[in-house]
Amino acid sequence: MLNTALSSFGAQVVLVTSSDENHPPESMIDGNTETFWLSTGMFPQEFIIRFPDNMKISVISIDSSNIKQLRIEKSTQEDEKFDLMAEKEFEHIEGGLQTNEIPVDGSNATQLRFLILSGYDHFVSVHRVGIQA
Amino acid sequence: MVKLRARCIVVGDAAVGKSALSHMFCSDGSHFQKNYSMTAGVELLVKSVNIPETSDSVELYIFDSAGRETFVEACEKMWGQPSVVCVVFEISSLDSFNSCSRWLERVRAQCNGLQLLGVLVGNKSDLASRREVETTVAQEWAQEQGLQYLETSAKEMESCDAPFLSLAQAFYALYQDRRQMIQRLG
Numbered sequence A: 001m002l003n004t005a006l007s008s009f010g011a012q013v014v015l016v017t018s019s020d021e022n023h024p025p026e027s028m029i030d031g032n033t034e035t036f037w038l039s040t041g042m043f044p045q046e047f048i049i050r051f052p053d054n055m056k057i058s059v060i061s062i063d064s065s066n067i068k069q070l071r072i073e074k075s076t077q078e079d080e081k082f083d084l085m086a087e088k089e090f091e092h093i094e095g096g097l098q099t100n101e102i103p104v105d106g107s108n109a110t111q112l113r114f115l116i117l118s119g120y121d122h123f124v125s126v127h128r129v130g131i132q133a
Numbered sequence B: 001m002v003k004l005r006a007r008c009i010v011v012g013d014a015a016v017g018k019s020a021l022s023h024m025f026c027s028d029g030s031h032f033q034k035n036y037s038m039t040a041g042v043e044l045l046v047k048s049v050n051i052p053e054t055s056d057s058v059e060l061y062i063f064d065s066a067g068r069e070t071f072v073e074a075c076e077k078m079w080g081q082p083s084v085v086c087v088v089f090e091i092s093s094l095d096s097f098n099s100c101s102r103w104l105e106r107v108r109a110q111c112n113g114l115q116l117l118g119v120l121v122g123n124k125s126d127l128a129s130r131r132e133v134e135t136t137v138a139q140e141w142a143q144e145q146g147l148q149y150l151e152t153s154a155k156e157m158e159s160c161d162a163p164f165l166s167l168a169q170a171f172y173a174l175y176q177d178r179r180q181m182i183q184r185l186g
């Protein structure tokens, strides 16, 4: 399920801090690692993915490049505040994608917020976000 | 269409003309302040630069920083992770030129290992009769440091935009380069 496109079950990217027409945020949830969202300068960067229903999430997977510190937060209702879910420092991968599977506590979430606090370069990319529900 | 964002840190000794240059650029040359008004801390100015022959732009967040030593620590806290740097001295003061390596190091120290694109600016080119720093000397040092060298006069409105336009274009070129590199990863 980690490789399934999140968009196929109605997930949406509802906020993003960078946008290049050639690399729309939907590229992160189309299940395809060839398409990607690219940040356009300065840290932190942020994006929020919203699900149509509450999801019980046990693992979050991310294919990316140049991300250093990442924080993931969740909320259970649209207007509710975000709570910390996981914080991780990714390894720098030269000439390939960073592939990370982050185990989380299996609690409910309708929105996931990803905060990219720093990078190994000025620009970071996210190719695929997946979840194990 | 893409809009990039870059943190542009402007540093150099006190009274070399950092604020004058930043304001000339951001006000499109409409405002040169003759009386010296010291910057205490950091003044943030924002201006968007269009990249020629594209519909793309780079929004520069210009951190015009104090040259007075008293404010240095406070400034460093404000910079965050710099994208590009503009190191300024005045051609009529050798001291201000000799300080440039210290200023550059200070900004580099905040970069967490990220590449730092930059320009070296010799301001007050109108004071040519009192010149203490030869163009070739400045150019040579800039080259060693991987910086581009430019001379400006905020007073005569000479080339004030050039350092910022050059930084915006260099940052844009870096983006295109990285974009292509990442395209090959997927």
Ligand SMILES: Nc1nc2c(ncn2[C@@H]2O[C@H](COP(=O)(O)OP(=O)(O)OP(=O)(O)O)[C@@H](O)[C@H]2O)c(=O)[nH]1
Residues within 6 Å of the ligand: B012, B013, B014, B015, B016, B017, B018, B019, B020, B021, B033, B034, B035, B036, B037, B038, B039, B040, B065, B066, B067, B068, B123, B124, B125, B126, B127, B152, B153, B154, B155, B156
């Ligand atoms: N002749 C001449 N004077 C200039 C030029 N640029 C700035 N000045 C003058 O130099 C003085 C200092 O300029 P500022 O821009 O305030 O200097 P600064 O580098 O911002 O100084 P701090 O904020 O204290 O670090 C002012 O009196 C300006 O009018 C120039 O190109 N030529």
Ligand SMILES: [Mg+2]
Residues within 6 Å of the ligand: B018, B019, B020, B037, B038, B039, B064, B065, B066, B067
């Ligand atoms: Mg100033």
